[in-house]
Amino acid sequence: MKYLSIVKSNILSSRIQFLLLAFGILLLGCGSKTKDSRMIEFWAMGVEARHVRELIPQFEKENPGVHVKVQAIPWSAAHEKLLTAYAGNSTPDLCQLGNTWIPEFVVLDAIVPLNDFLKQSKVIQAENYFLGIWETNVIDGQLYGIPWYVDTRLMFYRKDLVEALGYSELPTDWAEFFRLCEKLVEQQMTEYAILLPLNGWHEIVVMALQKGSKLLKENNCYGDFENPVFQDAVRFYCSFYANQLCPLGMSEVANIYQSFADNYYSFFITGPWNIGEFQQRLPEALQSAWATAPMPAFDPGKPGISTAGGSSIVIFKSAAAKSDVWKLVEFLSREDIQAEFFKLSGDLPANPAAWEIAGLKDNSRTGAFYRQLQHVVPTPKIPEWEQIAQKIQQYVEYIVFGKMTLEEATRGLDREVNKILEKRRWLLSKKKP
Template sequence: MRKALVVLSVVMFLVSLNFGATKITVWAMGEEAKSLDQLVKLFMEEYPEYEVDIQAIPWANAYDKILTGIAGRQVPDIAQMGTTWMSPFGSMGAFEDLAPYIERSEVVKPENFFKGALETGIVDGKQLGIPWYVDTRAMYYRTDLLAQVGYDHAPQNWDELYDAVKKLVENGSRYGITLYQPQDNYQVLLPFVWQNGGDILDSAGNVIVDQPEFVEAFGYYTRFFTEGLTPIAGGGNLFQDFASGDTPIFFSGPWMVSMIRAQIPQIAGNWDVALMPEKKSRTSFMGGSDLVIFRDSKNKEAAWKFIEFLSRPDIQVKWYQIVNALPSVPKAWEDPLLQSDPMIATFGEQLNDAKAPINIPEFQEISVSIDSRVQEAIYGRKTPEQAAKDLKKDIEKILK
């Protein structure tokens, strides 16, 4: 009897250690890595046949770590992948083509995700990543100051935005809007280009930055700088400038909602969030992180099971509760938690019209050229037309 009890105790101990479970290794970064264990616990409770090992990697080291892992074929089963990293690594053939998994999945279906989010995982026509969480940009604006210049609503289109900004400056604001960011300024310019029906490349891969749609958007954006309506070097502290009324309008992501509420509570009730201004569309910038399975993974089916779990609407809502990461699944946005805050709900609406930059390995070089040509235009060294022509030459050279 005693021997039987000892054996039973050993068995129970091994079960408690998830003995014999299939191990899924995951590389994650930043706050996600610190908090993902909360979802892992739920997953392992629901699927005790799996064990998940989260390995935290600092964002600063992540790119080199992934590159070294691919070269040495020492990779995890799953990795969190910034959307701008999908193409550089995906074009190496390092990721599993997920199309066969999607075809037989009840959870991960194309129609279950925001279109722009799903497109971030497509490289060379293959679905290599599944959007885990997303972010986008919307318009932050001072309702009280806009009311003083005749606007009882956020500027709805390009004409209203320009008109409102001019009137805000005439009314005493130092600037009407802030549009510049020190790095990756292409993220501010490209939404205007997309709103006007332009892009960097057409469907055949031709460079089209010298076409009217791109040039008109570039000129519209540049005008705010050359007319002194926006700070040319980013201005001062964004929170202070928003609170003082120096810059009553800016574009940013959902993280700013809680930050403004915490850092400048004195303007509560005098600001709001709205969709991007419309030209031909209201398209905004799409970012976030995808989940990939490495081609060299030894546990691909198990890895896919975990990705399916993270893609469920209820788990996406849970993840939002934990780290405030916006769900990539529209169904999750129906949850009262996300609908109860109108400002956050606005971002959910904006995600229906959001887009990521072209997913090609050369985009990093292209983005540097865009930033360089933007600098020339906003400082008046070149006209938008000339800067766009030079940008076309830059990009064509990069793509040779």
């Protein structure tokens, strides 16, 4: 349909559009790519490609005649390379995709719906995954990806300083957490209480989601940032700056690990990759002095939600032998293989049963992630989300630096997001009978 072509054109980068224009006739003449139906081409990003290669011999042994070629794609180039492959009809059979990228490739009609495969599977069942993570792969009732490894954000903190103030554990509600931050600074135990970098969006989005904000409204066609619920979350977020409980800008923190060790700040909202970084970069004397904890909540007694992240595995429609490709998806989803992949890569398993095998659930630091992953929710599942997230970050920074009032910023944010979503509204209007 004409409207789908327009949406696809909007998604493709200007470089890809040039490729289509210059070689359009050639692409039409070439037809579908030819490939060995028993050779699975698997694109994986970053270090995951190196580690998954170590698992492939076992898969090939269990599936005689099927071979897997793993191609490593740098994260920095992955998005453009995938779009180039789509434009050139040269996508892989199987690919690792960040969860927020899945809606984009659904709109491009590039990846296979997996509902039918799921119905026949004895290995993969929705109830065997963290619910919020699984939901990132479901769009309009169709499953498009299988979670491979998981990611979320929670609190890393100086346990020794918190305990020195009489707390046996981190407060579970934001009001008490804020009072703890004030005490740390008032008693000069740290220069600042918490690090809230303005070059990211997760912290403010988590607070907004906890407050009950949907971020977008009317079928994700308009921004909902002037909503008092979102404004209330931003107001609370900015109060850490207004009360000088966090440094103003990353320029004040040359090294986040050294600053954490030097009592410059005590709390940092970040992801599971930093467990290894903290273990490697903090002095030996501080290794027992830090801990992790799930996010506080605004409602006392209720768990604090966080964002659902990580990577999934998707099958491209160009795959020659989808049944063989699905076998590889099932293999990588097995709890024993997930546990082994964690040992190789450090990526947290998407299958909770693998946490038991790998000893992660009861570990004091990874256990906090296990508890947090019971309470994660997806961000809006639309191709434009990453653009919108950058705009949220931009306008919150305007508020913090006093360039705009809260009302001015949320009004401007709604205006810019509505412009980003203009083509989405047009597309959906054309779908109506």
